[in-house]
Amino acid sequence: xxxxxxxxxxxxxxxxxxxxxxxxxxxxxxxxxxxxxxxxxxxxxxxxxxxxxxxxxxxxxxxxxxxxxxxxxxxxxxxxxxxxxxxxxxxxxxxxxxxxx
Amino acid sequence: xxxxxxxxxxxxxxxxxxxxxxxxxxxxxxxxxxxxxxxxxxxxxxxxxxxxxxxxxxxxxxxxxxxxxxxxxxxxxxxxxxxxxxxxxxxxxxxxxxxxxxxxxxxxxxxxxxxxxxxxxxxxxxxxxxxxxxxxxxxxxxxxxxxxxxxxxxxxxxxxxxxxxxxxxxxxxxxxxxxxxxxxxxxxxxxxxxxxxxxxxxxxxxxxxxxxxxxxxxxxxxxxxxxxxxxxxxxxxxxxxxxxxxxxxxxxxxxxxxxxxxxxxxxxxxxxxxxxxxxxxxxxxxxxxxxxxxxxxxxxxxxxxxxxxxxxxxxxxxxxxxxxxxxxxxxxxxxxxxxxxxxxxxxxxxxxxxxxxxxxxxxxxxxxxxxxxxxxxxxxxxxxxxxxxxxxxxxxxxxxxxxxxxxxxxxxxxxxxxxxxxxxxxxxxxxxxxxxxxxxxxxxxxxxxxxxxxxxxxxxxxxxxxxxxxxxxxxxxxxxxxxxxxxxxxxxxxxxxxxxxxxxxxxxxxxxxxxxxxxxxxxxxxxxxxxxxxxxxxxxxxxxxxxxxxxxxxxx
Numbered sequence: 001x002x003x004x005x006x007x008x009x010x011x012x013x014x015x016x017x018x019x020x021x022x023x024x025x026x027x028x029x030x031x032x033x034x035x036x037x038x039x040x041x042x043x044x045x046x047x048x049x050x051x052x053x054x055x056x057x058x059x060x061x062x063x064x065x066x067x068x069x070x071x072x073x074x075x076x077x078x079x080x081x082x083x084x085x086x087x088x089x090x091x092x093x094x095x096x097x098x099x100x101x
Numbered sequence: 102x103x104x105x106x107x108x109x110x111x112x113x114x115x116x117x118x119x120x121x122x123x124x125x126x127x128x129x130x131x132x133x134x135x136x137x138x139x140x141x142x143x144x145x146x147x148x149x150x151x152x153x154x155x156x157x158x159x160x161x162x163x164x165x166x167x168x169x170x171x172x173x174x175x176x177x178x179x180x181x182x183x184x185x186x187x188x189x190x191x192x193x194x195x196x197x198x199x200x201x202x203x204x205x206x207x208x209x210x211x212x213x214x215x216x217x218x219x220x221x222x223x224x225x226x227x228x229x230x231x232x233x234x235x236x237x238x239x240x241x242x243x244x245x246x247x248x249x250x251x252x253x254x255x256x257x258x259x260x261x262x263x264x265x266x267x268x269x270x271x272x273x274x275x276x277x278x279x280x281x282x283x284x285x286x287x288x289x290x291x292x293x294x295x296x297x298x299x300x301x302x303x304x305x306x307x308x309x310x311x312x313x314x315x316x317x318x319x320x321x322x323x324x325x326x327x328x329x330x331x332x333x334x335x336x337x338x339x340x341x342x343x344x345x346x347x348x349x350x351x352x353x354x355x356x357x358x359x360x361x362x363x364x365x366x367x368x369x370x371x372x373x374x375x376x377x378x379x380x381x382x383x384x385x386x387x388x389x390x391x392x393x394x395x396x397x398x399x400x401x402x403x404x405x406x407x408x409x410x411x412x413x414x415x416x417x418x419x420x421x422x423x424x425x426x427x428x429x430x431x432x433x434x435x436x437x438x439x440x441x442x443x444x445x446x447x448x449x450x451x452x453x454x455x456x457x458x459x460x461x462x463x464x465x466x467x468x469x470x471x472x473x474x475x476x477x478x479x480x481x482x483x484x485x486x487x488x489x490x491x492x493x494x495x496x497x498x499x500x501x502x503x504x505x506x507x508x509x510x511x512x513x514x515x516x517x518x519x520x521x522x523x524x525x526x527x528x529x530x531x532x533x534x535x536x537x538x539x540x541x542x543x544x545x546x547x548x549x550x551x552x553x554x555x556x557x558x559x560x561x562x563x564x565x566x567x568x569x570x571x572x573x574x575x576x577x578x579x580x581x582x583x584x585x586x587x588x589x590x591x592x593x594x595x596x597x598x599x600x601x602x603x604x605x606x607x608x609x610x611x612x613x614x615x616x617x618x619x620x621x622x623x624x625x626x627x628x629x630x631x632x633x634x635x636x637x638x639x640x641x642x643x644x645x646x647x648x649x650x651x652x653x654x655x656x657x
Contacts, residue, residue: 078528
């Protein structure tokens, strides 16, 4: 299973592609579970990069457990939550992310 | 300290204007990321995991209070209330918006600061002994030469696109506190028999995936020849350094592959063409730069001895801090103070906006407006009257910066690691924090004595793990963090590269392993005066391997 992630051009915020736009949290990211869906996300990422909406676009591996999207690699877990030594920073510090978690 | 002249002001202002325009065009979609990336990197802007990162140059680690206050202001206004001091004596902000960076650079320019050449394949911020100008053991202040190198290397047309980045460090004392032998060029300022100033020149040191100790290619280079000789080195490197493989592109590889004799011959031959031309430094120019670094007028403060003696009796903690974080100054009434940014369990090198402002106030009030950033990620007040030490200490206690651990096991160098860095393969800060908490007892730390522990979260070695007495390298193995331990590294005048001690440890095991190493050392040292590094050099890795892995061998 994969999701599309990037950093927003203007402020560098880590974002994930969800419901036709770029969301600041991973929870509702569009999931790709076959090659066709991955190709679709990749095309969306390439367009968004070309349109200067985002940078550093990547398809990343995730798992979904009980409806919660969890990145496979630690690097992506940290991007989705924030620095592990500072719970007051990053997505984990935000009420909407805390509610989702 | 150095003050910008008209040329410097115009140069930095022009760069702010230029980069502001580039950012505006990028945000408007007029230039692509591929076009913009090299431009932003030339101005210290990286993209990391959570956001952009801005690395600001602190030339040879020297700051005044106005500048540190501005860094605090930037942390509060544009970032998340803190900054991270680095092993290149710089500061990084981890969360700035790209759209705010022009305003940040304009603020920096107003206090004679910038972010130029803090990235890219150019000559990076020249570093120097953080006690420069204060140390009792120095021949002369190394910073005027670092400043001359800064001026020469700033947007140097020939050396802005080198095969790879290039780092220079200068020390003015026999005791090397600037780690010069781990640099592309290391300069040791010294005097010859005639009492003239010059440099021993080291070339080809570096860390990263292939650690190398620099080779001395000249024992004494007259000060007037500094730029012509460095130009000769850079020319040889620019011509022959490898551009086909990023991992073999540093000058250390060229020196290693060419051999020190041949590289010396090439440099000397190049230098013969240059030495008597326009790069020869006029005596008057050197002295003019020197004058910027004239020591503050240190008035006699003989009451310091008595004041310190009484304050020691009054406060055990002050006494401990004095023993650990205060060093001898060339003036007997003064001392140099290390402000530890390694509070127990804290992220090494981080300081909050209000801490930066409070330290700036202290520098203004008690330290002739001078501050340093050390490559060990601490702040320094280089000139404090001994009579004022208690007042400084009390003020540091109030802001949580009075940790008495300079050079002890919790004075850890650590890179940001996977919590922030896009290159990292494992976390560093949480490992540093756990080790710091494990060894929290100052009594225990002091019993262990001087121990330099350094942690990198990837093979690029920003955390200097190769030259830690104990080094920790975090890697990713089968999707998990694994920490490799090296022992016996050192970054002083007896530089050595640590040796890998055996299989790596998981994040759950690493602190226990470090404790095991420390206990082994305590068990085998000859006496309290034998430091960890000396004991390791005497006994070698065997007892440590035995302690860490013997159980496994037997079980197998």
